[in-house]
Amino acid sequence: MGGGLMTNIEICDSVPTFASVSLPIMPLLTSSDYRPPRYLFNGHLQTIIPSQFRKIREISYSRERISTEDGDFLLLDWSSIKSSQLVIVSHGLEGDSHRPYILGMVRAFNRAGFDALAWNFRGCGGEINQTYRFYHSGATPDLHFLVNYVKNQYQYKSIVLVGFSLGGNLTLKYLGEQREALVNEVQAAVVFSVPLDLQACSRKIAEPENFIYSKRFLRNLKKKIRNKEAIMPDKISSEFFPQIRSLEDFDNYYTAPLHGFRNAADYYHQCSSIRFLQSIRVPTLVVSAKNDPFLAPECYLTKESETTDYLHFQAPESGGHCGFMPRSYSSGQNFWSENRAVEFVNDVLVSHNN
Incomplete structure (x- = not known):
């Protein structure tokens, strides 16, 4: 994403649906x-x-x-x-x-x-x-x-x-x-x-102080993969588990390929809501x-x-x-x-x- 928060954001130029709404707070x-x-x-x-x-x-x-x-x-x-x-x-x-x-x-x-x-x-x-x-x-x-x-x-x-x-x-x-x-x-x-x-946050949660969260997420996600492997072994395998040390690893080996992304970086770029x-x-x-x-x-x-x-x-x-x-x-x-x-x-x- 570079250093700027608004890089590559798509902008809509048409008339907003809620143009008449005036909220009593600042953006x-x-x-x-x-x-x-x-x-x-x-x-x-x-x-x-x-x-x-x-x-x-x-x-x-x-x-x-x-x-x-x-x-x-x-x-x-x-x-x-x-x-x-x-x-x-x-x-x-x-x-x-x-x-x-x-x-x-x-x-x-x-x-x-x-x-x-x-x-x-x-x-x-x-x-x-x-x-x-x-x-x-x-x-x-x-x-x-x-x-x-x-x-x-x-x-x-x-x-x-x-x-x-x-x-x-x-x-x-x-x-x-x-x-x-x-x-x-x-x-x-x-x-x-x-x-x-998503890319920045995947790196943030991989920091040592967040180990407890990362470990818990990975444990639960791996359990899902094993459950799916049991019923569709021709489509999903736990063979990559030894290579997974972080959520970004999991996204590289599972989230991205299962959902049509090239890799974790492509997944993070396409799906980050900041865009x-x-x-x-x-x-x-x-x-x-x-x-x-x-x-x-x-x-x-x-x-x-x-x-x-x-x-x-x-x-x-x-x-x-x-x-x-x-x-x-x-x-x-x-x-x-x-x-x-x-x-x-x-x-x-x-x-x-x-």
């Missing part, structure tokens, strides 16, 4: 009211503690299984309150609809009057998917299929997209690709802890903590010229990766990220409807 937010608990004094603790110890028991999903056009399936977990508004929530690498950060966001939007749909990427919902391909940071055809499925099968007046980490990158890339072709029902998006530059940011034409908020252990400097927008009237960026000093636990936390309380997402979305919908 580049230089401050934040988020404060972590005092005992979570660094980005690692702010990442790990909420992930491992937060429990949310109020959400009881209704699961729907839908068939894709290529003979596979997606598992959708619904939390419905019979609303005319829907939030679609996308999880991160090796996540699923039951991760605490997903359940917390689902609950927060239910409380705010939205139905919620937390979808599982291929192979992430407790079942091995049926094709040799699975999911990756730029697999937007599945999100496109899902959005259109919801539009055609249900009667929602407003659809909001929320994504975390890999799911955030996927969401931003999708919005940028769609530009003016996005269905009218999709009216806002909020993403957290997004690796806008699509200025093509986004719905109000979108990107939130990334400055102490996120996963994110490289290239993932932070620092100039007004890197944002737009539709793309808003906020970088709290703290929060970790998909963390943002409030300073004084009690069971049942929303996290700061959840309140922030609901606040932004409500501002967008009020402005759009006026």
Whole structure:
């Protein structure tokens, strides 16, 4: 990507769909009211503690299984309150609809009057998917299929997209690709802890201080490969495992070839959402903590010229990766990220409807 954040970005010159929307915030937010608990004094603790110890028991999903056009399936977990508004929530690498950060966001939007749909990427919902391909940071055809499925099968007046980490990158890339072709029902998006530059972040997570995360991701990804090898040994093999020491190695040997990329570098270039940011034409908020252990400097927008009237960026000093636990936390309380997402979305919908 070079040194500049906006290298090779595609720019759309047509009239924006939401030209009349005026939000009460600036595109580049230089401050934040988020404060972590005092005992979570660094980005690692702010990442790990909420992930491992937060429990949310109020959400009881209704699961729907839908068939894709290529003979596979997606598992959708619904939390419905019979609303005319829907939030679609996308999880991160090796996540699923039951991760605490997903359940917390689902609950927060239910409380705010939205139905919620937390979808599982291929192979992430407790079942091995049926094709040799699975999911990756730029697999937007599945999100496109899902959005259109919801539009055609249900009667929602407003659809909001929320994504975390890999799911955030996927969401931003999708919005940028769609530009003016996005269905009218999709009216806002909020993403957290997004690796806008995949190449830079693959190097960041390979640093020694991030060994614990890299090891965990690789263990889970290798398990998926072994499970698939057991049912389709003619298409997938674990023979390359001895060569894999990092996520970039995994992407070179598996993610890239399985999904039509030349190598990891080609995959990272084509799928980094930073290339699509200025093509986004719905109000979108990107939130990334400055102490996120996963994110490289290239993932932070620092100039007004890197944002737009539709793309808003906020970088709290703290929060970790998909963390943002409030300073004084009690069971049942929303996290700061959840309140922030609901606040932004409500501002967008009020402005759009006026």
